[in-house]
Amino acid sequence: MKKLIAVAALSLLPFSNAMADQDIGCGLGSMLFAGQQGKGVKILGATTNGTSGNQTFGITFGTLGCDGTGTVTSSEKIALFIDGNMEQLARDMSKGEGETLATLAEAWGVADQDKAAFNALAQAQYSAVFTSENVTSQTVLENLNTVIASDAKLASYTLS
Amino acid sequence: MKKILFVLLIALFSAYSNAKSIEINTLATDPYWLKLGHYRPTTLGGWKSEVDSVKFFLSPKGKVSPKDELNTTINAFNGDNSLPQQTQQTRCQFPARYTWLKTKIKNNWPELNCPELQAWQKIINPKGVTLVFPTAFMNSPSSMFGHTLLRIDAKDQTRHKELLAFAVNFAAEPDGSDNAAMYALKGLIGSYPGKFSLMPYYKKVREYNDLESRDIWEYKLNLSEEQVKLILLHLWELQLATFDYFFVDENCSYQLLALLQLAKDDLNLTSSFDLQAIPSDTVAVLRNNNLLQTPNYRPAFGTKLYHYSTQMTDEQLSDARALMQGGSLNTRNYCESQLVAILEMAYEWLNFEFYDKNLNREEIAPRLAKLLLMRSKYKIASPFSKPSRPAASPEQGHGSSKITLARTHYNQQSDLTSFAYRLAYHDLLDTSAGFIPGAQISFFDIEGAIKDNGNTQLEHFYLLDAMSLAPDNRIFDSWSWNLKMGFDRQPNNDFQQGRWFTKGGYGKSIGNPNTLHGYLLAQVEFNNGDITDKLTTGVGTEAGVIWQINNSHKLALTTNIIWLVDADVDNHADLTLKWNYALSRNLSIRTELKNQRWYTSSTSAKLAIQYYF
Numbered sequence: 001m002k003k004l005i006a007v008a009a010l011s012l013l014p015f016s017n018a019m020a021d022q023d024i025g026c027g028l029g030s031m032l033f034a035g036q037q038g039k040g041v042k043i044l045g046a047t048t049n050g051t052s053g054n055q056t057f058g059i060t061f062g063t064l065g066c067d068g069t070g071t072v073t074s075s076e077k078i079a080l081f082i083d084g085n086m087e088q089l090a091r092d093m094s095k096g097e098g099e100t101l102a103t104l105a106e107a108w109g110v111a112d113q114d115k116a117a118f119n120a121l122a123q124a125q126y127s128a129v130f131t132s133e134n135v136t137s138q139t140v141l142e143n144l145n146t147v148i149a150s151d152a153k154l155a156s157y158t159l160s
Numbered sequence: 161m162k163k164i165l166f167v168l169l170i171a172l173f174s175a176y177s178n179a180k181s182i183e184i185n186t187l188a189t190d191p192y193w194l195k196l197g198h199y200r201p202t203t204l205g206g207w208k209s210e211v212d213s214v215k216f217f218l219s220p221k222g223k224v225s226p227k228d229e230l231n232t233t234i235n236a237f238n239g240d241n242s243l244p245q246q247t248q249q250t251r252c253q254f255p256a257r258y259t260w261l262k263t264k265i266k267n268n269w270p271e272l273n274c275p276e277l278q279a280w281q282k283i284i285n286p287k288g289v290t291l292v293f294p295t296a297f298m299n300s301p302s303s304m305f306g307h308t309l310l311r312i313d314a315k316d317q318t319r320h321k322e323l324l325a326f327a328v329n330f331a332a333e334p335d336g337s338d339n340a341a342m343y344a345l346k347g348l349i350g351s352y353p354g355k356f357s358l359m360p361y362y363k364k365v366r367e368y369n370d371l372e373s374r375d376i377w378e379y380k381l382n383l384s385e386e387q388v389k390l391i392l393l394h395l396w397e398l399q400l401a402t403f404d405y406f407f408v409d410e411n412c413s414y415q416l417l418a419l420l421q422l423a424k425d426d427l428n429l430t431s432s433f434d435l436q437a438i439p440s441d442t443v444a445v446l447r448n449n450n451l452l453q454t455p456n457y458r459p460a461f462g463t464k465l466y467h468y469s470t471q472m473t474d475e476q477l478s479d480a481r482a483l484m485q486g487g488s489l490n491t492r493n494y495c496e497s498q499l500v501a502i503l504e505m506a507y508e509w510l511n512f513e514f515y516d517k518n519l520n521r522e523e524i525a526p527r528l529a530k531l532l533l534m535r536s537k538y539k540i541a542s543p544f545s546k547p548s549r550p551a552a553s554p555e556q557g558h559g560s561s562k563i564t565l566a567r568t569h570y571n572q573q574s575d576l577t578s579f580a581y582r583l584a585y586h587d588l589l590d591t592s593a594g595f596i597p598g599a600q601i602s603f604f605d606i607e608g609a610i611k612d613n614g615n616t617q618l619e620h621f622y623l624l625d626a627m628s629l630a631p632d633n634r635i636f637d638s639w640s641w642n643l644k645m646g647f648d649r650q651p652n653n654d655f656q657q658g659r660w661f662t663k664g665g666y667g668k669s670i671g672n673p674n675t676l677h678g679y680l681l682a683q684v685e686f687n688n689g690d691i692t693d694k695l696t697t698g699v700g701t702e703a704g705v706i707w708q709i710n711n712s713h714k715l716a717l718t719t720n721i722i723w724l725v726d727a728d729v730d731n732h733a734d735l736t737l738k739w740n741y742a743l744s745r746n747l748s749i750r751t752e753l754k755n756q757r758w759y760t761s762s763t764s765a766k767l768a769i770q771y772y773f
Contacts, residue, residue: 032525032529033511033514033521033524033525033528033529034521058357058358058399059280059356059357059358059395059396059398059399060280060358060399061357061358061359062326062358062359062360063279063280063283063284063326063358070279071279071280071282071283072283077324080360081323081324081360081362084360084362084363084366085323085362085366087370087511088366088370090532091507091508091532093536094507094532094533094535094536095504095535095536095541095542096536096539096541097541097542099320099323100323102320103320103321103323103324103362105320106318106320106321106324107321107324120539123536123539124536124539126532126533126536127533127536130529130532130533132529133525133526133528133529134525
């Protein structure tokens with residue numbers, strides 16, 4: 001867990017030029033219901049097909065670790081996934097089912113026989129994970145990890 | 161004796177070097193080498209690469225000379241005149257060239273040893289490739305020209321892990337220092353360079369499925385693991401490449417094909433595109449090369465929302481609406497699964513409007529959070545079924561270009577035979593299988609005619625004829641619009657006279673575009689040309705009903721009346737009845753009865769045979 005917090009802390013620092021390419025997205029600061037880019041961007045998307053105006057992706061995006069070297073670790077992958085799927089995850093957890101929750105379980109390494117318990121826990125502890133509409137992805141990850149750590153059946157999946 | 165030996169040696173040496181240069185000449189025009197360099201033949205018989213960045217070439221003449229580039233590449237891989245470290249770096253920059261050349265020429269090169277590349281390959285862990293095709297979104301026919309991307313499927317991938325796979329995207333790369341207005345303008349005219357990039361697939365699913373609400377089709381491609389590896393080796397090389405990004409050609413669809421064709425020596429996917437590659441063409445060329453498997457369908461946010469709403473009564477929907485507006489849940493005598501349906505619907509609907517209408521976060525986010533919290537208290541599965549896959553997937557749609565041969569009979573002038581060509585893409589009468597219902601975009605549509613009296617003339621030319629008829633229903637409040645510009649003919653006494661025009665309309669439609677569907681638009685029109693002598697402005701209305709009887713028959717009745725300001729006639733009008741009979745995917749018969757009025761009135765009947773390709 002410390003490592004994840006370190007990753008999160010790192011993401012709050014201004015990007016150095018050398019890191020800028022790889023670092024976008026490693027930040028865990030996304031908020032739930034962050035709102036929408038303007039419609040102009042949407043229309044524009046038809047011609048540039050870019051995701052948005054201020055992100056630069058390279059061929060190695062998402063394959064490198066957040067410090068720009070080495071390969072991405074599985075906990076970094078989980079952190080990035082939560083960060084990029086906050087709303088879908090919140091919705092799926094409130095229902096205890098859905099593709100995003102299932103993908104998270106896979107990324108988390110939950111074995112098939114424990115997936116039902118994982119889903120049930122996610123729904124039962126929804127309010128402990130998504131504590132408010134202003135919760136950030138970093139807090140969601142920490143909360144979920146805490147909830148898992150205190151569950152008798154799933155404690156072995158706690159990220160360290 | 162010495163002299164003879166010397167001559168012999170010279171002869172042998174020159175024979176050897178001749179053989180070598182023949183070998184180089186052949187290799188330099190080998191299709192695979194040309195594909196590696198993205199070379200295309202020029203009109204003057206030379207070559208030119210589509211890559212525009214200098215770094216992608218080792219030779220200064222690399223962009224126009226495949227042979228120079230080949231020689232320089234071989235020398236660099238041999239390590240001629242360079243430090244071992246530099247040689248190694250070049251090999252790792254161009255692993256696809258290295259791998260291919262290693263099997264083609266005599267060499268003592270070592271196996272490729274590139275730690276960064278290997279780490280990258282290990283993370284991606286490639287097994288297969290999927291072509292991802294987001295369809296057009298409602299109310300934006302231009303997005304029919306849309307986008308395609310690739311997904312690299314990992315070896316340990318399951319259905320639930322595909323969101324974590326990597327997507328290969330080709331997109332324009334904006335200049336970070338441009339302001340928003342510049343960005344919009346340059347993006348629209350396509351002046352940003354295009355580049356390949358890689359990102360987690362979920363980013364693209366969120367973007368297309370959720371933010372833009374476009375259905376996504378995913379076609380697994382028939383490629384072996386080894387072939388996928390070759391594609392990725394070349395993708396690695398393309399880190400150095402930028403392309404002039406044009407909207408219609410050299411776009412994402414075209415560039416993805418240029419990448420995919422590296423999978424096999426004899427695979428040629430790009431040569432048939434001289435002018436354009438739109439997503440449906442990409443799909444078609446892959447289908448023709450037997451590379452497509454049956455696609456998987458990912459419904460858009462809006463598609464799911466609409467489908468959920470069809471499973472609810474009016475009362476349930478209005479209870480969901482009240483919840484969305486911040487009211488409390490009216491439980492009536494609903495059972496648990498009905499309550500859950502209302503909560504889920506209220507959340508999805510509010511979330512959709514939050515994005516679609518750019519609502520205030522301060523007000524909406526707490527409501528959304530509350531709805532999810534309420535939903536989490538019910539330990540039952542979602543009562544909603546998932547939207548079913550549409551009967552036809554995009555590769556089953558008609559070709560994007562069309563030629564037409566027609567015969568028209570007029571009551572007031574001599575009959576004519578005409579020939580028409582449409583560059584792209586789909587009109588409301590064309591079979592809708594594989595297309596977005598209720599959306600039309602015709603681009604560069606031209607018709608020339610020979611009259612029975614021997615005269616030839618331009619019948620019509622539409623640069624653009626777009627229409628978007630998204631109907632209102634219980635949950636979506638949509639506007640419909642059209643935009644048409646070009647040339648057509650209007651009746652004046654005993655002949656048809658030309659006019660240039662632009663017209664646009666805005667209004668509403670009702671019904672279901674898959675069955676019976678009507679629209680009414682308010683219109684503004686500008687005319688010029690022979691029929692008016694000067695620029696005239698008009699306002700009026702256009703209305704129509706379109707009935708899709710079944711998969712092969714469509715009937716449309718449309719009418720248009722425009723009152724002209726400051727012109728010789730008060731108004732002009734037309735009434736048209738069209739019937740399209742699709743004989744097969746790419747062949748149809750269209751008949752048209754039309755009454756037009758400007759100075760005088762003319763009535764015509766037209767019979768046409770249309771071929772799509």
